[in-house]
Amino acid sequence: MEHTAKRIKLSLEPTIEKITIDITKTGHEIYNTDLSLSEQLVRNVDRVWRERGDWKDITEEGLQRELTKCRNNNDTNATVTSPTHSIHDGRNEQRSPQEDDMSNKETAILDQGKLRDSVISKLYFAKCEIDVALDVINILATENKSNEVGTITAGGGDGGGILTGTSSIATGLKSTISGGLTDTNNGIGGNHNLVLPPGTLHATYVSKPNPIEKAQLEQAQLTLGLKRMQQKSAANYLKKSAASLKKLVDHEQSFWDEAVHLRSNHWLMQASSNSSTGEVGISINYGFKDAGSPFTEISQGEMVRSYQGDAENVKQKVQLVLPHNISKRVHVTIKQNQMGLSKSQSESLLGLEAGEETNHTDHYPSTHETKIDTTQRQLVDAQSTVYEAELFSRILSEAQVLPNNIQCEDDCVMVTLDGQIDILIQKIQLYQSQHKETTPAPVQHLISHTIEMTLRLLLIQRHRFNLWKSRTRLMSGQRKTQQLLNSIGDTTSLPGSSTGLPGNTSLISNPITSGVISTGSNITSSNSVSSGGGGSSNTPIISHRTVGSVSAGNGTTPSSSSSSMSRQLTGSGAHHHTSTGEPTSDIPVLAPVISMTRFWILFDRIRKVVHRTVDPLCGETGLGLAVHFKSQHVFNNGPHYFCDAYPYYGEMTSSIAINVFKGSSLQFALNQSGTIIATLPGNVVTLSSVTEFEAFLLREINxxxxxxxxxxxxxxxxxxxxxxxxxxxxxxxxxxxxxxxxxxxxxxxxxxxxxxxxxxxxxxxxxxxxxxxxxxxxxxxxxxxxxxxxxxxxxxxxxxxxxxxxxxxxxxxxxxxxxxxxxxxxxxxxxxxxxxxxxxxxxxxxxxx
Structure with missing residues (x-):
């Protein structure tokens, strides 16, 4: 039976559906790149090389034995014992003698590179044949009868059909095709319906026709719509993430900007972490421990991030956790106490009226009035509160051991001076409304602020003294330094209880010392003198007076020398303690202020006495008097060794000069101990009270x-x-x-x-x-x-x-x-x-x- 040759044309094209793996920033899709056939083949060969590497042991004798065994089997073309042997048997049947010789040589030489290349090329052609044959079989299977399909199925093995067979369907298909091609003449083991003449199958590629414009437009619209929706969703997500990230960056930037700003203002800062949240913050030390303060109260705050505020509100971005969040300060009030005195007996002191009470709100010239940022202001307030707390603690501890006329409470210390002046020291809370007061303060408040400033300066000097002691210990190997440290350690008296101060060892030298007071002369003084018209026998009298003495010879009147006062104050006549002064172990705060205020009261009374005594003699019809008040605080700026000068405080001294035009003069010196020194030509008179001074001045004026x-x-x-x-x-x-x-x-x-x-x-x-x-x-x-x-x-x-x-x-x-x-x-x-x-x-x- 002659078969008519049929020509079958197969058209193969790649699929248009591509898998999208990424989208660029501009919105373009990036598709998955398909591998070429050669690349796919290389990948498959590598997999076969790794999984089935036993093919290297195949020899010609072994293949012959397997072929003979298969032919002797009753079911010649049924199953094959080994898939690997079956594949190689089929290849051996189609292999020419030259190819066998080449394979034997390659096996003998064991050149794996060439062997691998040859296997790849042969597998490539075999795969192409199998693919084409599989397509042909599927086409023919749909046109043949059921008995023919059954024959085809039996020829493919007992596994359930051509298309849905077992995992070895490729092997069975290859055997069926080989049998049909080789045994066509004798009909043994072949399928006559599947026998095709050589050259019948040809593989050609035909391009797919272009779709119509409507289909292209719909496809483009669908693609663009899907892309736009996907891009819009991605853009919204990116915008939301970017806004959140920007807010986080702004908060972080504000936090570190504030930290840099605080560090530029020389705040002591170090890193800290919150154990509960794990967030890293900054710890800020606003105390005075490094400045020499022994105060043990906690003075360390923490600057943390706050995410409650918006981008414009810096106050809510950075939060300070401070132990001293309530501002307090030491407030001094001074008033005149007229208890037990009649109105005629009362005396106005320091510009205060008798029983003066005022509701004037204090105006504090502090850093609160300056325009500074909130964080900086909070730290300054907390630092000021710590300083004021240490100051009041020191005042309270000193007031409890000082003599009488001092009343101590928890937040109040009252000091009574001379039974007429009351100094009230309180620790009060500072309100915001007190910063806005612009009314000029009266004299009473100016005096109070002066006392407050003096207390704070003494505390600073106390800190410096502590630093000096700690630094001086480094030079304790020197004998002079060791003696000074021993003298400080051996001092047990109350700081400030005695009026004697170290002379040369103080930064402020004392111009009026005991050396001046003890300069002797033939003087008699009384305890009290009444200031009436005329003289009194109780007035201090100078035994020999040169002012106004008349020479019987020429009648000239020698003038009084005004340089004696300067010699007594700052010249060679002054006696300075160089080695006899005993330094104290600490610097007091309250005792010097009390002594200073007493001197202030004394000076105010002296000033009024001088005014009442000298005022009638001034003017056009007067004597031509001139009164000069001058402070005598001499600052010792000369060179010192480190152990010869240490931080301390000095005494307040002042001088009064009453000069007559073309005549004599009177010189007086006032020191903080309460004594008044009257310097006359060749004589010095010591007065112990204002009454004695008034009587003495009236007598001298007369x-x-x-x-x-x-x-x-x-x-x-x-x-x-x-x-x-x-x-x-x-x-x-x-x-x-x-x-x-x-x-x-x-x-x-x-x-x-x-x-x-x-x-x-x-x-x-x-x-x-x-x-x-x-x-x-x-x-x-x-x-x-x-x-x-x-x-x-x-x-x-x-x-x-x-x-x-x-x-x-x-x-x-x-x-x-x-x-x-x-x-x-x-x-x-x-x-x-x-x-x-x-x-x-x-x-x-x-x-x-």
Whole structure:
């Protein structure tokens, strides 16, 4: 039976569906790249090489034996015992003798590279044949009868069909095809329906026709729609993630910017972690431990991130956790206490009125008024609160061991000075409303703020002293340093309880020391003096006075030297403690402030006494007085060794100079111990109270005025004709003299009518009494008492020196001059318009005439 050759045309094309593996930033899809056939074959060969590597042991003898065994089997073309042997048997049947020789040579040589390349090429052609044959069989199977299909199925093995056979369907198919091709003539083991003439099968590629425009448009719309939806979803997700990331970056940037800003302001910072959240923060130390503070209160805060605020609110981004979140400060109030004193007895001190109470809100010139950021302000407030807490703790501990007149409570310390001034030290909470007060503070609050500042500066000096002790221990090997440390350690007295301070070892040297006070002179002093008009026997008296002394020879008056005060304060006359001063082991805070306030009160009283005493003698009709107040704090800036100068505090000293134009002067020195030193030419007087100072000053002013009157009178008498005609031994009776004990000026004037008449003598007594005008202003009255006697000048001089007057009184007359800046015309009927010297000259001229 002759078969008609049929030509079958197969069209193969790759699929258009591609798998998307990624999308670029611009929205383009990246597809999975298909491997070429050669690449796929290489991958399969590598897998076969790894899984079935036993093919290398196949030999020609072994294949022959397997072939003979298979032919002798009853079921020749059924199953094959080994798939690997079956595949190689089929290949051996189609292999030419030349190929067998080549294979034997390759096996003998064992060149694995060439062997691998040959296997790959042969497997490639075999796969192509199997693929084409499988397609042909599927086409023919759909057109043949059922019995023919059954025959085909039986020829493929007993596994369930051509398309749905077992895992060895490829092997069975290959055997069936081989049998049909080789045994066509004899018909043994072949299938006549599947026999195809050689050259029938051809593999050609035909391109798929292009789709119509509508299909292309719909496909493009569908693709673009899917891409747009996917890109929109991805864009929304990316935007949301970017916004969250930006917020996180902003919070982190704000946190570190604030940390850098705080570090630029020299805050001590170190890293810290929160055990509960695991978040890393920054610990900030705002205490004064590194500055020498022994205060043990916790002064360490933490700066953490806060995610509650928005991007513009920096305050909520960074949060400070501070132990001292409530601002407190030490507040000082000073007032005058008039308990037990009448209104007439009360005295206004330090510019305070009696019983003054005020509701004035304090205006604190602190860092709260400056425009600084919130974080910085919180740290400054916390640091200020720690400092104020240490200050009040120190004040309270010192107040409990100081003498009486101090009342201590939990948050209040009251100190009473001289029974009239109360200093109230409190620790109060600082409110925000107190920072906005702009009303000028009265004198009372200025004094309070000065005391507060003094307390804070003393605490700073205490810190410096602690640092100095710690650093000085590094030089303890030196003998001088060791002695100083031993002296500090052996001090057991209360800091500040004694007024003696180290001289050369202090940064501020003490210009008024015990050396000045102990400079001796022939002086007698009293305990109390009443400040009435005229003198008193209880007033301190100088045994020898040079001011106003008259030389009988030429009549000149030596001027007082003003340099004695400077010598006593800062010159060679001052005695400084160099090695005898005992340094204290600590720097007190409250005791120096109390001592300073006492000095302040003393100075205020001295100033008022000077004003009341000197004011009437000033002005156009006065003596030409000039009063100078000068502080005598001498800062020792000379070079020192480290152990010779350590942080400490000094005493407040001040000097008062009362100078008369072209006349004498008075010099006074006030120190913090409460003593007043009056320096006179060649003498020094120590006064212990304000009452003594007032009496002494009044006495000296009286003597200065009387000496000025005495000098004017003596000059006029020496130029008179009566004095010139008198004998030398008689001229002494004409000279006026000042009795410094009774504070009276004595003088005598000789008058005669004719040469034959018996001469008459006028005894003149001049007094300077303190009084007041009708307007209650202070004033002085210079009174001249004139008495006539019939006494010889020599006897008059004797009576004057002994203070006895036994002569017969002839007549008494009184003359006076009012000295005041506010003249009262009703006291003498006229208002003088001349100076003091002119008025005295006129008065003496009238007496001489």
């Amino acid at each position: 003597l200065i005025c009387l000496h000025m009157v005495c000098n004017i009178a003596n000059d006029m008498i020496r130029r008179s004709s009566v004095y010139k005609r008198a004998k030398l031994e008689e001229r002494k009776a004409y000279i006026w003299q000042v009795d410094e004990v009774d504070e009276i000026l004595y003088g005598a004037v000789k008058t005669t009518v004719t040469a034959e008449d018996q001469p008459k003598w006028k005894n003149i007594h001049v007094h300077l009494n303190k009084t007041t005008t009708k307007q209650n202003y202070p004033a002085y009255v210079l009174q001249f008492k004139e008495r006539s006697y019939m006494t010889h000048p020599t006897e008059l001089s004797t009576t004057i020196n002994h203070g006895e007057h036994h002569s017969r009184k002839h007549q008494i007359a009184k003359r006076f001059i009012l000295l005041s800046q506010w003249q009262d015309a009703d006291m003498d009927g006229t208002k003088p318009l001349h100076t003091f010297r002119n008025m005295v000259t006129t008065m003496i001229q009238e007496l001489l005439e």
